[in-house]
Amino acid sequence: xxxxxxxxxxxxxxxxxxxxxxxxxxxxxxxxxxxxxxxxxxxxxxxxxxxxxxxxxxxxxxxxxxxxxxxxxxxxxxxxxxxxxxxxxxxxxxxxxxxxxxxxxxxxxxxxxxxxxxxxxxx
Numbered sequence: 001x002x003x004x005x006x007x008x009x010x011x012x013x014x015x016x017x018x019x020x021x022x023x024x025x026x027x028x029x030x031x032x033x034x035x036x037x038x039x040x041x042x043x044x045x046x047x048x049x050x051x052x053x054x055x056x057x058x059x060x061x062x063x064x065x066x067x068x069x070x071x072x073x074x075x076x077x078x079x080x081x082x083x084x085x086x087x088x089x090x091x092x093x094x095x096x097x098x099x100x101x102x103x104x105x106x107x108x109x110x111x112x113x114x115x116x117x118x119x120x121x122x123x
Contacts, residue, residue: 002026002112004096009117012086016121020081022096022114029098034072034079035105038092038119045095049081050105059106064090086121094119 008020020036035050049060049070058070069082079096094117097110104110 002098004098004112004114006094006096006114006117009094009119011120011122014087014121014123016086017082017084018086018119020083020094020117022079024077024079024098029077030074032098032100033102033105034096034098035110036070036079036081037095037097037108039095040092045108047106047108050102051079052102057102083119088121088123090119091121092119093117
């Protein structure tokens with residue numbers, strides 16, 4: 001059974017940084033694409049970033065490009081999201097997701113989702 005567990009969320013002041021982690025278990029994910037999404041109250045889930053199986057390819061949403069960095073450690077079955085220059089508009093529940101198909105993650109239709117971690121950015 002696939003399980004994705006996010007951690008690292010919390011409360012941070014505007015301009016600050018956080019690093020989210022997502023530990024995957026239940027199978028070997030070294031061939032999977034992994035991604036991050038977020039959902040703010042009253043809004044649809046938003047794609048943020050995706051990374052391919054070996055870290056050689058990434059895509060970012062325009063809203064986070066240059067501020068957020070996705071990375072992965074296949075030995076630990078973990079994907080990370082380094083978030084810098086945080087803004088109050090970044091406040092949301094952040095989710096990780098995985099799929100064997102890179103484009104399913106890119107188009108917000110991955111097969112597996114985590115439960116989410118809250119990020120709150122105060123002004």
